[in-house]
Structures are given as structure tokens and as C-alpha cells.
Amino acid sequence: MRYDRAVTELGRRERKKLQTRQSIADAALELFLARGFDDVGVKEIADRADVSVTTLFKHFPSKESLLFDEDEQQEAELVGAVRNRPAGQSIPRALRDHFVRMSYGHVDHPLFGAFNRLVQETPALRTYEHKMWMRHQEGLARAIAEEVGVPADDVRCVALARFALESRDVIFGREDREQAADEVFGLLEHGWAADQQS
Amino acid sequence: MRYDRAVTELGRRERKKLQTRQSIADAALELFLARGFDDVGVKEIADRADVSVTTLFKHFPSKESLLFDEDEQQEAELVGAVRNRPAGQSIPRALRDHFVRMSYGHVDHPLFGAFNRLVQETPALRTYEHKMWMRHQEGLARAIAEEVGVPADDVRCVALARFALESRDVIFGREDREQAADEVFGLLEHGWAADQQS
């Protein structure tokens, strides 16, 4: 047994598998961008990627998933933003900064704009992406709880994690994202009563 | 034209329509409770209600919707809780009270427990119900904004509405709902920084 190569280099077999997966994803992206999510059938995507429909569904669990890949990275960044925040900075503030940073990223990539437009325009894709994003709630809540020194299922931590994640769509839908982020996370940090008389 | 009866008494025709609708909903509820949402097909429900599948889908837009009816009422109560809150009470506090009140309701109804269990156990139903619940965001946000005297799309109001609605699932999943409501809405009212050193 030669684990050495198998582990590090991923072997010809796995490479081919990834390659198949990639060509399916590529075909899907092209077609969806060109004609819209609902006007392209799985069959057509499979044909263009030169695989059978059955094979397509062995690589992806659903039509929507063709457009997104796993993102351990996003959760890691979220958790990192909380864990490695500057000394003395509050957790909501750290999350606010992270979101603002996020909103600037990828601005350059040409496909990114069209991709985002496609997702926002297609209800099925919006809800799918939102669901994926919300899966980070548990991980984020745990990070916050550890940071504060309370049990992982502390209600306030869970709530803060959920609210922070939910606020993304609120903020990204606004013209001035930076100011929106200030107001929304200000609400989480200092509360509603802070600068409201009623 | 005799509007008088048509408007108030609803006419034989509409009555029959409602009756058909009701028998479909009844059939669905019975079957779902007995064997679970995923193990009952629409065909079987239509058969038991003695209508065709096509007719079923003329009354309900989807399989999930067979279990829920329209709820203008819930939104009205939500808005009412904000609008008619005791003088001097904050909006988050009013919402907290409303949620606590909600969590006590329906405890007596025998079917209600089984129904809730079914919904919680079935992912498709959970997400459907959550989506319905979240449709009240806009109405609630508008009520809050009017109450405070700012434009209806004010970010803080939208965010507060969203967070409040989202917090329902967080709170209802806890043992001590009342305390959970205190903590979560306390976060919204007084902020994270208020009683947290970091």
C-alpha cells in the first residue's frame, strides 16, 4: 500500500472524477447564464457535459446544487472574523467589518456579477443559497459562545449568530451597504432602545 | 342583481367550492398524520376526497399548502401588538410579550400537538411554514416604521422586523420559552454590548 501518493496527489481516479464533476458544473453555469435557470433542463446539461443524467445526479444532489460548491471556507472566515478580531473589539462589530469586507470582494471577477444577478432573479436559487448560508449558524454560534465563555447552546449566542447571518441579505440589498451594515449591526450591538425614544 | 345575499351568505356555489376545498384539506390532514408527509402521494389524497388531482391543484398551489390556510390574522395580530402596545412600552418588548402569549395558545387542542410534531419532523413542511411566516416581514416593518415615524423601508425597522420574526424558531425550540424570549428580545432591545464585556 502506498498511502503517500494516494493521499497527497489524489490519484488518477479521483482526478478524473473531479474532472467529470467540473465539466458538469461548467456546462450548467454556461447554459444557466445564457438562458436562465428554469429554461434549461438537466438533460441538456448532461448532454453538453457528455455524461448521462444518472451520472450528473451522482455528482450533484439537485439541479440547484450545480451552481454552488461546498464552502467550508466561508464558515472558516466567519469564525475567524470572530476569533481573531482586534483586542477590545466587540463581536458584532467584528462581524460588521467582515460583512463590509465581503461586500467589496469579487467585484473584479467578470462572471461574478452575472452569476449574482442570476441567483437573485431565480427564487429557487435564492432560497437554496440562503439555506446553505444559514447552515453556518451552528458553527458561528459555537465560536461566539467559546469566545464569551458560555455553553455552546446559549440562547443569546445562537440568536446573535442567526441575526448576523440573516442580516446579510438585508444589507446587500441596499444602496449604501456600509451605512446599512452600521445601522443593522448597531442595532445588534447597542440595541433598539439606545437611540430610539419609543 | 341581488348583492345582499350574494355578499353576505356566499351563495350555494361558493359554499360548494369551500366544501370541496375543505374535504381535500381534511383528507390530507388525516393521511399525513397517519403515515407522514412523504409517504402519502397527492393522488391518494385526491382519491380520498373524491376529486381529481387536477382539481386538487386548482384549490391548493402545492402539496405542502394542503396543511396550511391563509393567515391574514397572524399578521394582523403581529401588527396589532406593535400598534396597540401599552403607552411607554418599547416595540421589542411588545413583540416579546406577543410571542410569549403565542407560545401559550392552542395548548389545549388535541390535534395541535400531533400537527406540530408532523411539521417539525418534515423538512419540507418546516421550510414552507418558515417561508409563510417570513412573508409578514414587510407588513411588520411598515407598522414599526410608522410607529416610529420614519420611511417604511428604514433599514433598522426592516432588520428589527426580520430579527423578531426569525427569533420565533429560536425561542420555540427551547425548554423555558419565556426566559429565552427575555434573552433574545433583550438582545434586540438593549444590544449585545449592554451586558457583555467583550
Added chain:
DNA sequence: CTTCAAAAGTTGAGTGGTTGCACTTTTGTA
């Protein structure tokens, strides 16, 4: 009471995503 049009309902065929099964091909390793 008849007539007429709208609405409810039916039937049956079809679409599109998704799964299961039985089979062949490829590929890593003993």
C-alpha cells in the same frame, strides 16, 4: 322557466426533476 355564460370539475397526456436497478467499463492494487 328557459337560456346562456362563467366557473368547477374531469380526463388524459405530458414535463421535468429525481431515483432504482441491472449492467458495463475503468482503475487501483494484491
Added chain:
DNA sequence: TACAAAAGTGCAACCACTCAACTTTTGAAG
């Protein structure tokens, strides 16, 4: 070289949902 696991294929089927064409019911105007 041989073998077993894994990848891929083709086909049939299931299920939620839609469409088009047709029949039945029903409310109300003449």
C-alpha cells in the same frame, strides 16, 4: 494477471405539477 471497488450508462419508473379540451353545474337575466 486477476479481482473488487468505484464510475458510468441506459432504461424504466415515480412523483409533483401543468395544460388543453371537454362536460357539468350553477347563478341569474330575460
